[in-house]
Structure formats: C-alpha cells, structure tokens
Amino acid sequence: EQRAAPGKIAVIGGGIGGTAAAYFLRQKFGRSVRIEVLERGEVGGRLATVEMEGASYEAGGSVLHPLNLHMKHFAKELGLPAIPVPGKLMGIYNGEEIVFEESSWYIINILKLLWHYGFSPLRMNMWVEDILDKFMRIYRYQTHDYTFSSYEQLFHALGGNDFTQILNQTIDEAMQKASFSQKFINEMVCPAMRVDYGQGVNINGFVGAVSLAGAGSSLWSVKGGNKLVCTGLIYASKADVITGTVVSIEPKTRKTSTGDPVNLYHITYDTPSGQTGDIYDIVVIAAPLNRKIANITFKNFSPPVPEFSSPYQQTVATFVHGRLNSSFFGYQDPSAFHLGAIFTTENPKLFINSVGIVSPVENRGSEEEPPLQSAVWKIFSKEELTKEQLNLLFSSYDSVKVKKWLAYPHYSPPNKFPPIILHDNIYYLNGIEWAASAMEMSSIAAKNAALLAYHRWYGNTDKIDQEDLYEKLKTEL
Numbered sequence: 490e491q492r493a494a495p496g497k498i499a500v501i502g503g504g505i506g507g508t509a510a511a512y513f514l515r516q517k518f519g520r521s522v523r524i525e526v527l528e529r530g531e532v533g534g535r536l537a538t539v540e541m542e543g544a545s546y547e548a549g550g551s552v553l554h555p556l557n558l559h560m561k562h563f564a565k566e567l568g569l570p571a572i573p574v575p576g577k578l579m580g581i582y583n584g585e586e587i588v589f590e591e592s593s594w595y596i597i598n599i600l601k602l603l604w605h606y607g608f609s610p611l612r613m614n615m616w617v618e619d620i621l622d623k624f625m626r627i628y629r630y631q632t633h634d635y636t637f638s639s640y641e642q643l644f645h646a647l648g649g650n651d652f653t654q655i656l657n658q659t660i661d662e663a664m665q666k667a668s669f670s671q672k673f674i675n676e677m678v679c680p681a682m683r684v685d686y687g688q689g690v691n692i693n694g695f696v697g698a699v700s701l702a703g704a705g706s707s708l709w710s711v712k713g714g715n716k717l718v719c720t721g722l723i724y725a726s727k728a729d730v731i732t733g734t735v736v737s738i739e740p741k742t743r744k745t746s747t748g749d750p751v752n753l754y755h756i757t758y759d760t761p762s763g764q765t766g767d768i769y770d771i772v773v774i775a776a777p778l779n780r781k782i783a784n785i786t787f788k789n790f791s792p793p794v795p796e797f798s799s800p801y802q803q804t805v806a807t808f809v810h811g812r813l814n815s816s817f818f819g820y821q822d823p824s825a826f827h828l829g830a831i832f833t834t835e836n837p838k839l840f841i842n843s844v845g846i847v848s849p850v851e852n853r854g855s856e857e858e859p860p861l862q863s864a865v866w867k868i869f870s871k872e873e874l875t876k877e878q879l880n881l882l883f884s885s886y887d888s889v890k891v892k893k894w895l896a897y898p899h900y901s902p903p904n905k906f907p908p909i910i911l912h913d914n915i916y917y918l919n920g921i922e923w924a925a926s927a928m929e930m931s932s933i934a935a936k937n938a939a940l941l942a943y944h945r946w947y948g949n950t951d952k953i954d955q956e957d958l959y960e961k962l963k964t965e966l
C-alpha cells in the first residue's frame with residue numbers, strides 16, 4: 490500500500506533555487522500537497538534589478554549559457570522571451586596598461602590571440618567543452634528521475650574521479666597540469682574569474698570552467714529581468730508565498746493511525762506583525778546556511794545539525810551613468826577608446842574587478858547601442874567605491890546606484906560540500922554553490938532535492954545514488 494502524500498511542504502527562500510524547487514515538488518507530489526515558500530525579502534533573491542534613469546538593469550545573476558537547459562525550459566514554459574546578451578569589445582587591464590584589446594574585426598582578433606597566446610585559446614575552449622559535456626549528463630539522469638543524496642555522489646556520477654579532482658584543485662593547478670602557460674592563465678583566465686566570482690585563479694577548477702563557459706558566445710538573458718523566472722515559477726507551482734524570516738526549525742514526532750512515529754517540523758518565522766510558525770512534513774532550505782545570510786537555528790535535533798560557517802564573499806555592483814575616463818586605462822587619445830568591457834588581472838593596487846557597459850533588461854537585444862559618452866557602466870569591486878575612486882574612473886557622471894551582495898562562496902579548494910539531507914525530511918540545496926554558484930546550478934540542485942524528497946518519501950531507493958548511471962542509461966536507450 491502506498492504511503493499517503495505529504496500534507497504540507499515548506500520551501501525556505503524564494504530565489505531561483507526555492508522557486509524551482511516549488512515547481513519540481515509540485516510536478517512530483519501532485520496537486521493535493523500545499524507548498525509554502527517562506528521568503529524574507531523579494532522573490533528573486535540574488536536575481537534582482539536596479540533602476541536608473543527610468544530603465545532597469547540586472548544587478549545580480551545576469552547571463553545564462555545556451556546549455557543551461559533548466560533555465561531555458563523555465564523561460565519557454567513561462568512564455569518569457571530569451572534575448573541574446575550583446576557582445577562588447579573587451580580589453581584586459583593589468584593596473585598599468587591594457588595588455589590585450591579586442592578588435593571589431595574577427596580575423597584580426599584571431600591573429601592577435603594567436604600572436605599573444607598561440608593555440609591556448611582554442612585548447613581552452615576544448616578543455617571547457619569536455620567538462621561541460623560531462624556536466625550535461627545531469628539532465629539525462631534527472632529526466633530518468635535519478636537523484637543523489639550528496640553532491641559528492643552527484644559530481645562523481647557526472648565525471649568520476651576527474652570531476653572529484655577538478656573540484657579539489659584550483660583552476661590554476663588544473664590548467665597548469667593541462668599545459669597552459671602561466672601568461673595565458675594570468676592574462677586571459679584570471680580576469681574572467683575576477684569578473685564572475687571576485688577571486689583569481691585560486692578558485693576550484695570546476696567553478697573556473699563554469700566561469701570560462703560564461704565568457705563564451707550565445708549567452709542570453711530573460712527580457713524584462715531574470716527574476717521574472719522566479720515569479721513565474723511561483724505562479725506555475727501554485728505555491729503560496731509567505732513573507733517572513735525563518736529563525737528556527739524544530740523536529741516534532743507524531744504517531745500515525747498504525748502507531749508508527751513520523752517526523753514533522755515546526756518552523757518559526759518573524760513577520761512584520763510578529764513571530765509565528767507552522768508545522769510541515771517536508772522542509773527544503775533554498776538559502777545559504779550561514780550566520781550572515783539564512784541564520785536559522787536547528788533546535789533540539791539529535792544528533793545536532795552541524796553549523797555551516799564557510800564564508801560568502803562580498804561583491805559590490807556599482808552602476809554609473811557617465812563617461813569613462815579612458816586615460817585611467819592608459820589611453821592618451823580618448824577618441825581611440827572603443828572598449829565596452831574592461832577586465833583586470835591580479836594586482837593589489839587595483840580597486841575594481843571589472844567595468845562594462847550594460848543594457849536595460851527591457852531592450853537588451855536591441856541593435857541600437859548607446860554612445861560611449863552616455864552609457865550606463867557596471868563596476869564590480871570588493872569594496873564600495875569612494876568618491877575619489879569614481880572620479881578617477883569617470884571623467885564625468887550624473888548618477889550612481891550601488892548594490893552590495895554576499896554574492897557567492899569564497900572558494901578555497903579543497904572545499905567540503907555541506908550535506909543535502911539535514912534530517913529525515915529536511916533538504917538543503919545551496920551546498921551546490923561550493924562546486925559553482927550560478928542560476929542553473931541552483932535549478933539543478935532544486936530538481937535533485939525534489940526528486941530526493943519524493944523518492945525517500947515513497948521508499949523508491951532504486952532511484953537514489955545509483956552507480957554507473959551513465960553506462961546504464963546508455964544501454965537502456
């Protein structure tokens with residue numbers, strides 16, 4: 490006899506991870522279960538826009554890869570247009586001078602890259618593609634309803650010991666082993682890590698490869714803002730959003746009609762009208778468990794739920810409407826400056842990680858590009874920029890908006906993954922960020938947790954942690 494469906498599921502966090510979890514939980518558990526998403530701020534979380542002079546710009550998660558299949562599916566299913574992210578002429582600044590500058594002529598670029606770095610750029614694309622190919626196996630596993638009870642097992646099922654190794658070493662070590670020159674790593678790879686993850690080549694090899702994939706072509710975003718995916722998923726999942734800050738979770742036991750004990754969870758949360766709480770059968774935590782982010786106390790658990798203290802790092806996104814001071818980057822003649830994005834190499838003197846022109850979320854794909862004099866620039870830095878620093882970077886500007894994030898983990902491999910299963914029916918998604926933090930990663934973690942919650946609820950052990958899945962599924966088809 491099949492067990493009764495759960496009555497009530499709580500999802501803590503209304504970012505892409507939480508809203509995707511609500512969507513997949515609805516798909517698996519069906520219409521009868523009540524799903525509540527507890528969110529302390531705005532639905533979207535790290536997907537958010539800032540307003541500037543009547544237009545909106547992505548301030549958090551902004552670009553998607555063409556092979557981010559969950560995000561692609563969400564946009565399609567929700568009727569949200571996917572628009573291409575326009576490419577910008579890119580330069581690399583080392584704190585003294587521009588060491589590489591893209592040309593608008595394709596053939597000249599190829600020759601320049603060959604001259605500076607030989608075949609390394611081509612080899613790098615192949616190296617990243619090889620990692621991506623293995624990573625894509627997750628979609629096949631998930632389509633066949635397979636799930637993993639730990640991220641170690643998930644990544645091992647994707648790429649075996651090669652993946653375990655790449656997660657446990659730095660991108661610097663991984664690329665050196667693959668015979669890339671230190672000049673190429675420092676001048677071409679490191680700047681991509683700095684713009685995407687605010688760190689240099691000391692991040693793990695997998696997140697490094699994700700970052701390099703994010704510097705490729707055919708990137709896209711959602712017209713109107715990526716956060717529309719989150720509000721759309723809430724609607725599609727028919728989940729109820731409860732505005733509140735979760736402060737604690739406590740286990741409760743109840744006896745079924747047959748006398749068997751079942752675990753339930755009491756969640757306490759603060760709302761604008763005071764503290765309240767409710768009881769749930771299943772809890773999915775979709776926010777980073779960290780004292781500075783989702784500071785949730787696990788009360789009276791035996792054994793206790795471990796504390797997660799690994800740090801997230803601050804990244805500041807500053808939006809400036811103004812004219813970039815090209816002489817800061819070593820240009821004597823401002824009319825010779827045509828760059829739309831400047832990435833940086835590691836240099837302690839530098840106070841920015843990157844600066845680049847951004848387009849409004851409403852017309853990102855439009856052909857018309859604003860003239861460089863009246864563009865909106867997005868600067869990524871570790872610390873908030875001072876007035877003096879802004880005056881160095883810009884020859885003139887008229888408006889500034891600042892968004893501070895505890896953006897993503899501070900990677901220092903080898904990092905241990907936090908567990909997915911925190912208790913009988915409590916699941917934690919954000920451990921996946923320790924492999925790589927990206928919208929698609931949270932979506933994959935959401936589907937994995939929904940499948941895990943479902944199969945564990947109904948005792949379908951044959952769908953969990955299966956060995957040699959790749960081979961098994963190859964022969965099944």
Ligand SMILES: Cc1cc2nc3c(=O)[nH]c(=O)nc-3n(C[C@H](O)[C@H](O)[C@H](O)COP(=O)(O)OP(=O)(O)OC[C@H]3O[C@@H](n4cnc5c(N)ncnc54)[C@H](O)[C@@H]3O)c2cc1C
Nearest residue numbers: 502504505506529534535550551552735776783896927928
């Ligand atoms: C500046 C920046 C740029 C980025 N660029 C990209 C990019 O281009 N492409 C890409 O793929 N990724 C990018 N990312 C990463 C991506 O945005 C994140 O990986 C992803 O959005 C994480 O989603 P999440 O749902 O897991 O977490 P979050 O979005 O952080 O969601 C967690 C939610 O939980 C809520 N919450 C926290 N604590 C509690 C509590 N106690 N009670 C109730 N609610 C709580 C929060 O308010 C939040 O809404 C970027 C991130 C940043 C910061």
Ligand SMILES: CC(C)=CCC/C(C)=C/CC/C(C)=C/CSC[C@H](N)C(=O)O
Nearest residue numbers: 551552553554684685699702703927929
């Ligand atoms: C998960 C996989 C396989 C691919 C994702 C590739 C991707 C889009 C990576 C980008 C990740 C990230 C954290 C980017 C931050 S900055 C983005 C952008 N350059 C900006 O300026 O906002």
